Amino acid sequence: MKFAPTIYTDDCEVSMLFMGEPYFIRFEIEYDDAMPVRCHMLDFCLTKQSLDEIKWPNLPHKRLWYVKWGGYPIFIQNEVNPISDDGRPYMYLCTVNNEWGDSGNCNIFILVRKGELGYEVEDVYMEYSCC
Numbered sequence: 001m002k003f004a005p006t007i008y009t010d011d012c013e014v015s016m017l018f019m020g021e022p023y024f025i026r027f028e029i030e031y032d033d034a035m036p037v038r039c040h041m042l043d044f045c046l047t048k049q050s051l052d053e054i055k056w057p058n059l060p061h062k063r064l065w066y067v068k069w070g071g072y073p074i075f076i077q078n079e080v081n082p083i084s085d086d087g088r089p090y091m092y093l094c095t096v097n098n099e100w101g102d103s104g105n106c107n108i109f110i111l112v113r114k115g116e117l118g119y120e121v122e123d124v125y126m127e128y129s130c131c
Contacts, residue, residue, distance in 0.1 A: 006071040012096065014069050015047055019119060022047045025069075029096065029106060029126070036098070036106050039126040044110075046118040069094045073107040077129040082109050090125050104130025 004017055013026035026043040029036050068074070074095045082090040090109035097105045111123040 007069040036128045082125040102131045
């Protein structure tokens with residue numbers, strides 16, 4: 001048995017394992033008056049990197065602004081478990097600790113389907129809250 005690493009980055013992109021394969025993932029968060037309102041998936045694709053070639057970032061997680069990829073969501077207020085209209089669960093992707101509001105963060109969930117070229121993102125759900 002192996003454990004996938006929890007990865008910390010200082011931006012909204014990463015090369016990481018997703019469903020056992022290396023993916024390049026990049027998104028951006030849209031803000032309205034400093035409050036996060038929407039998440040846009042910009043890239044979600046298989047990479048040509050082998051697992052040995054992926055450089056796992058090694059940032060300290062005790063920073064004011066960071067993205068935590070993998071592991072589990074960090075909920076500040078209420079937990080959510082989004083599902084699609086047809087009952088498929090969204091998968092947790094990352095938590096963006098951006099200190100919006102009063103020490104707030106955003107948990108990003110994705111709904112995926114298997115396509116010809118790997119997994120494709122059908123929808124993105126962003127849960128955000130602060131103290």
